[in-house]
Amino acid sequence: MSKKEDKNIKGDKGKSAQGKTIALNKHARHDYHLEDRYEAGMSLQGWELKAIRAGRLGIGDSYALVKGGEIFLFGAQITPLISASTHVIADDRRTRKLLMHRHEIDKLIGRIEREGYTLIPTAMYWSGNKVKLELALAKGKKDHDKRATEKDRDWQREKQRTMRRHNKNA
Numbered sequence: 001m002s003k004k005e006d007k008n009i010k011g012d013k014g015k016s017a018q019g020k021t022i023a024l025n026k027h028a029r030h031d032y033h034l035e036d037r038y039e040a041g042m043s044l045q046g047w048e049l050k051a052i053r054a055g056r057l058g059i060g061d062s063y064a065l066v067k068g069g070e071i072f073l074f075g076a077q078i079t080p081l082i083s084a085s086t087h088v089i090a091d092d093r094r095t096r097k098l099l100m101h102r103h104e105i106d107k108l109i110g111r112i113e114r115e116g117y118t119l120i121p122t123a124m125y126w127s128g129n130k131v132k133l134e135l136a137l138a139k140g141k142k143d144h145d146k147r148a149t150e151k152d153r154d155w156q157r158e159k160q161r162t163m164r165r166h167n168k169n170a
Contacts, residue, residue: 022124022131023057030146032120032138038108040071040133041099047090048078052131056081057124064098064119064135066109071098073121073133098133111137 028034044052051057062075073096080090100108111117116139123134141149 023059025059025122028120028122034136034138036137038135040135042131042133043097047080051078051081059121062121073098
C-alpha cells in the first residue's frame with residue numbers, strides 16, 4: 001500500500017469522528033419512562049447550523065408534537081451567534097420541523113393519540129454533515145417513581161462499592 005492510500009485511510013478516520021453527540025437531555029431519564037427511540041432529521045436555517053457547530057444549543061425543555069400529520073420540535077433553544085446575518089431575524093426558540101418517514105410518523109401518531117405517550121428528544125448528534133435528533137416515546141414518572149429510581153441507583157452504587165472492597169481484601 002502506498003503512502004498516499006495510507007493517508008486517505010487516516011483521513012477517513014477523522015471524518016467518522018464527526019458522528020459525535022452535540023447535546024444530551026439528561027433530565028429525560030429522570031422525568032420519564034423512555035420506551036422506543038427514533039431518529040429524525042431537522043429542518044434548520046443556516047445561522048442555526050453555525051450556532052450548533054459552536055455548541056450554542058439547549059434541548060432540556062423541548063418536546064415534539066404532531067400537527068397536521070407532521071412532527072415539530074418545540075422549546076429547543078439555539079442561541080444565534082453575534083456574527084449572524086443582519087438581514088435574518090433569528091428566533092432562538094422557533095418551531096422546527098422534524099423529518100421522518102411517513103410510516104414512522106403514522107406509527108408515532110397512533111401511539112401518541114391512543115396510548116398517551118409523549119415525544120421527548122433525548123440526544124442531538126452529527127450523522128455525517130447532517131444534524132440528527134433522537135426522539136423517545138415516553139410516559140411521565142410520578143414523584144414516587146422518581147424516588148424509587150434514585151433508591152435503586154443508590155443501592156446499585158453501594159453494591160459496587162462493597163464488591164470492590166471485598167475484591168481488594170481477597
